[in-house]
Amino acid sequence: RLERLQRVVTKLQMESGLCEEQLNQADALLQADVRLLAAGKAPQKAAEVERDLDKADAMIRLLFNDVQTLKDGRHPQGEQMYRRVYRLHERLVSIRTEYNLRLKSGAPVTAVTSVAVTSAQQRRPEPDEAPLRYLQELLAWVEENQRRVATAEWGADLPTVETHL
Numbered sequence: 634r635l636e637r638l639q640r641v642v643t644k645l646q647m648e649s650g651l652c653e654e655q656l657n658q659a660d661a662l663l664q665a666d667v668r669l670l671a672a673g674k675a676p677q678k679a680a681e682v683e684r685d686l687d688k689a690d691a692m693i694r695l696l697f698n699d700v701q702t703l704k705d706g707r708h709p710q711g712e713q714m715y716r717r718v719y720r721l722h723e724r725l726v727s728i729r730t731e732y733n734l735r736l737k738s739g740a741p742v743t744a745v746t747s748v749a750v751t752s753a754q755q756r757r758p759e760p761d762e763a764p765l766r767y768l769q770e771l772l773a774w775v776e777e778n779q780r781r782v783a784t785a786e787w788g789a790d791l792p793t794v795e796t797h798l
Contacts, residue, residue: 638708645699645714652692652721659685660728667735679736686729693722733767 659682666676696718703711 634706635708638703638706641699641702642708642710642714645696645703645718648692648699649696649714649717649721652689652696653724655685655689655692656721656724656728659689659732663728663732663736667731670735676736679732682732682736686725686732689721689725690729693718693725696721 662678662682662685666678666682669676700711700715700718703714
């Protein structure tokens with residue numbers, strides 16, 4: 634049993650390193666596109682950033698499953714591996730948020746400045762509502778999942794709870 638759990642630890646260490654590389658690549662591409670936007674050019678790597686973030690997300694989900702195996706087996710490195718995977722998850726969320734706010738939801742910088750210049754005499758330009766809309770969608774998602782967890786029937790015995798989980 635301990636040998637099997639140690640193989641899970643080794644797998645976690647290797648795959649979390651790969652996931653970190655995936656996140657580094659996504660972040661580098663995102664920063665390159667942010668620089669292009671700042672220079673008034675269209676982003677070039679948005680699709681690649683999104684693909685890399687989706688890959689990292691899938692990897693992190695699998696890593697959390699392995700961490701749960703360690704915790705269930707009461708392996709001494711279970712908590713350490715959990716913290717490592719959780720930090721990767723936090724980094725993914727951070728990069729994805731920046732991607733959504735800067736690339737996905739926003740109009741190109743040139744379009745925003747041209748609209749502001751042409752309409753400056755008529756009225757004040759309205760702020761971009763996409764980031765607010767994105768945050769509202771996130772909040773709705775959290776509330777919906779909280780409602781599901783609160784109303785879910787988990788069962789009275791361990792096998793039923795594990796089945797539902």
